[in-house]
Amino acid sequence: xxxxxxxxxxxxxxxxxxxxxxxxxxxxxxxxxxxxxxxxxxxxxxxxxxxxxxxxxxxxxxxxxxxxxxxxxxxxxxxxxxxxxxxxxxxxxxxxxxxxxxxxxxxxxxxxxxxxxxxxxxxxxxxxxxxxxxxxxxxxxxxxxxxxxxxxxxxxxxxxxxxxxxxxxxxxxxxxxxxxxxxxxxxxxxxxxxxxxxxxxxxxxxxxxxxxxxxxxxxxxxxxxxxxxxxxxxxxxxxxxxxxxxxxxxxxxxxxxxxxxxxxxxxxxxxxxxxxxxxxxxxxxxxxxxxxxxxxxxxxxxxxxxxxxxxxxxxxxxxxxxxxxxxxxxxxxxxxxxxxxxxxxxxxxxxxxxxxxxxxxxxxxxxxxxxxxxxxxxxxxxxxxxxxxxxxxxxxxxxxxxxxxxxxxxxxxxxxxxxxxxxxxxxxxxxxxxx
Amino acid sequence: xxxxxxxxxxxxxxxxxxxxxxxxxxxxxxxxxxxxxxxxxxxxxxxxxxxxxxxxxxxxxxxxxxxxxxxxxxxxxxxxxxxxxxxxxxxxxxxxxxxxxxxxxxxxxxxxxxxxxxxxxxxxxxxxxxxxxxxxxxxxxxxxxxxxxxxxxxxxxxxxxxxxxxxxxxx
Numbered sequence: 134x135x136x137x138x139x140x141x142x143x144x145x146x147x148x149x150x151x152x153x154x155x156x157x158x159x160x161x162x163x164x165x166x167x168x169x170x171x172x173x174x175x176x177x178x179x180x181x182x183x184x185x186x187x188x189x190x191x192x193x194x195x196x197x198x199x200x201x202x203x204x205x206x207x208x209x210x211x212x213x214x215x216x217x218x219x220x221x222x223x224x225x226x227x228x229x230x231x232x233x234x235x236x237x238x239x240x241x242x243x244x245x246x247x248x249x250x251x252x253x254x255x256x257x258x259x260x261x262x263x264x265x266x267x268x269x270x271x272x273x274x275x276x277x278x279x280x281x282x283x284x285x286x287x288x289x290x291x292x293x294x295x296x297x298x299x300x301x302x303x304x305x306x307x308x309x310x311x312x313x314x315x316x317x318x319x320x321x322x323x324x325x326x327x328x329x330x331x332x333x334x335x336x337x338x339x340x341x342x343x344x345x346x347x348x349x350x351x352x353x354x355x356x357x358x359x360x361x362x363x364x365x366x367x368x369x370x371x372x373x374x375x376x377x378x379x380x381x382x383x384x385x386x387x388x389x390x391x392x393x394x395x396x397x398x399x400x401x402x403x404x405x406x407x408x409x410x411x412x413x414x415x416x417x418x419x420x421x422x423x424x425x426x427x428x429x430x431x432x433x434x435x436x437x438x439x440x441x442x443x444x445x446x447x448x449x450x451x452x453x454x455x456x457x458x459x460x461x462x463x464x465x466x467x468x469x470x471x472x473x474x475x476x477x478x479x480x481x482x483x484x485x486x487x488x489x490x491x492x493x494x495x496x497x498x499x500x501x502x503x504x505x506x507x508x509x510x511x512x513x514x515x516x517x518x519x520x521x522x523x524x525x526x527x528x529x530x531x532x533x534x535x536x537x538x539x540x541x542x543x544x545x546x547x548x549x550x551x552x553x554x555x556x557x558x559x560x561x562x563x564x565x566x567x568x
Numbered sequence: 569x570x571x572x573x574x575x576x577x578x579x580x581x582x583x584x585x586x587x588x589x590x591x592x593x594x595x596x597x598x599x600x601x602x603x604x605x606x607x608x609x610x611x612x613x614x615x616x617x618x619x620x621x622x623x624x625x626x627x628x629x630x631x632x633x634x635x636x637x638x639x640x641x642x643x644x645x646x647x648x649x650x651x652x653x654x655x656x657x658x659x660x661x662x663x664x665x666x667x668x669x670x671x672x673x674x675x676x677x678x679x680x681x682x683x684x685x686x687x688x689x690x691x692x693x694x695x696x697x698x699x700x701x702x703x704x705x706x707x708x709x710x711x712x713x714x715x716x717x718x719x720x721x722x723x724x725x726x727x728x729x730x731x732x733x734x735x736x737x738x739x
Contacts, residue, residue: 251705413705503676503680504675504677504706506672506674507672508673509672514671524704524709554660554661557677
C-alpha cells in the first residue's frame with residue numbers, strides 16, 4: 134500500500150456484520166413478542182422483514198460512500214452520503230492501535246482497526262471491517278509511518294512477556310466483586326425468605342436484574358482477559374486477549390502515561406495483583422456490544438508480584454526503589470488510608486501508594502507530567518499537611534502524593550518541577566514508556 | 569500556604585493579582601442575589617397581607633434578617649477568595665494560587681499548555697473583565713484566573729500561547 138495511493142474501500146461484508154449485531158439485539162428483544170404467538174400476524178412479520186431490509190440497505194449505502202487512505206502523515210476517512218464528513222487523523226498523535234475481532238467478524242475472517250488519538254484531535258478512527266491480514270499490514274504500516282520510518286518487510290519477532298493461564302483468570306473472577314455481589318444478594322434473599330416466605334417471588338424478581346448485571350460483568354471480564362498475552366515488539370507493547378471477541382492492542386513506545394498496580398483485599402492472601410497501563414485519549418462510551426473501550430488497559434489482569442515487577446521493569450525501567458511514609462499526624466486526617474500511603478521518586482519517575490481496602494500504586498514517568506498541583510484543605514492546614522497531585526494525560530491513574538508535611542511538600546513541589554523540566558528536555562530511550 | 573510562596577529559592581517571584589474590579593463585581597453579585605431573595609420574601613408577605621391571608625410577621629422578619637446575615641457572610645468569604653487569587657509568570661512555567669478553605673497552587677509548564685481560553689460572561693463584560701483558562705492534556709489541570717482586565721487577559725493569552733508553542737513538548 135503506497136502512501137500516495139488510491140482510495141480504499143472497507144470489506145463488502147462490513148454492513149452485514151454491523152447489521153448482524155443490530156439483528157441479534159433486535160431478535161432478542163422481539164423473541165419475547167414472537168413466543169406468545171397470538172398477536173403476531175402476517176403484517177407484524179412483514180413489518181419486521183421490511184425493517185431488516187431497510188437496515189441492510191442503510192448499511193450498504195454507508196459502505197458505498199465510505200473510503201479511506203493514507204495521505205502523507207495523516208489517515209483520512211471520508212464517509213456520509215447526505216452530510217459528508219472528511220476526517221483527518223495525524224499519525225504522529227496515535228496513542229494506541231487496536232485490532233478488534235468480534236465473533237461475527239471472526240467467522241468471516243475480518244477485523245476492525247481502531248486508532249486511539251491523543252492531543253488536540255482526541256477521538257478515535259475506526260476502520261470496520263478489513264480482512265484480518267490486511268488489518269495487520271495496515272496496522273504495521275500506520276505505526277511505522279507514525280514513527281517516521283519505512284515499514285519493515287519482515288518484523289523482528291516479538292518477545293512474549295506474560296501469558297495469563299485460564300485457571301488463574303477464573304480464580305480471580307471468582308474472588309472478584311461480582312461474586313461478592315451475588316453472595317450478598319443470596320444472603321439477603323435467604324434472610325428475607327426466612328422472615329416472610331410469601332415475599333420470596335417479589336424479592337427474586339427484583340434481584341434478577343442485579344444478577345444479570347453481575348453475570349454481564351463476569352462475562353465481560355472473562356472475555357476481556359481470556360488467554361491474555363503481553364509481548365514486547367519493536368513498535369511497542371502488544372496485548373492480545375479475548376474469548377469470543379478478540380482484541381489485539383498495540384501501545385507504541387512512549388505513549389504510556391502512567392502505570393498502576395492494584396492489590397485488592399480479596400487477592401492479598403494469594404499474593405495477586407493487577408497491573409494497568411494508562412494511555413491518553415478522550416473517554417469513549419462504547420455500546421453494549423463493544424469490547425471495553427477504556428483508556429486504562431490491564432496488561433496483567435491478575436498475576437503474582439514477581440510477574441508484575443518484571444513487566445513493570447520492561448515498561449518503566451527507571452522505577453524508584455525507595456519510598457517514604459507520611460508523618461504520623463496524617464493518621465488523623467486519613468485513618469483508613471494511612472497504612473498504605475507512601476511515595477518516592479528519582480530523576481525519571483515518581484511512585485505513589487494509596488488506597489483504603491485495596492492498595493493502589495501509581496508510577497508516573499516525569500516526562501509525562503502535565504501539571505503539578507499543591508492542595509491543602511482545612512483539615513490539612515490544621516495538621517500542617519498538604520497533598521501534591523501529578524496530573525497526567527491519562528484518565529484513570531491519579532497520582533497523588535498525599536498528606537505530607539506542608540513545608541516538605543512545598544520543597545518537593547519545587548524539586549519535582551525542576552526534575553520534570555529536565556526529564557522533558559532529555560527523554561531517555563529505554564523502555565516502552567519512554568519515547 | 570498564605571505567604572509569598574517562593575517555591576524556588578533563587579528567583580524573586582512577582583505575584584500579580586486580578587483587577588480590583590473583581591472584588592466589586594463579586595460584591596455586586598452577592599448583594600444582588602441577597603436583595604432578590606429579600607425582595608421575594610417581602611413580596612410574598614405583602615401579597616399575603618393584601619389578600620387577607622394570615623401572615624406571620626415575626627417569621628418574615630426573621631427570614632429577612634437571616635438572608636441579610638447570610639449575604640454579609642458570603643460577601644466576606646467572596647472578598648477573601650478574590651484577594652487570595654494570584655498568579656506568577658516564571659521563566660518556564662506559570663504558577664496560579666487560589667482558594668480560601670482549600671488552598672491550591674498549580675504549576676503549569678508553558679510547554680504543556682495545549683490551549684488557552686479567554687471567557688467573559690455578561691456580568692464580567694459589564695465590568696470589562698475576563699477569565700483566562702489554561703488547558704493541558706490532563707483533564708484534572710484546573711488553572712484559571714478570573715477578573716483580569718481585558719487588556720491584561722489578552723496580553724497573558726498571547727504571551728502564554730507564544731511560550732507554549734516555542735516549548736511544546738510531545739504527548
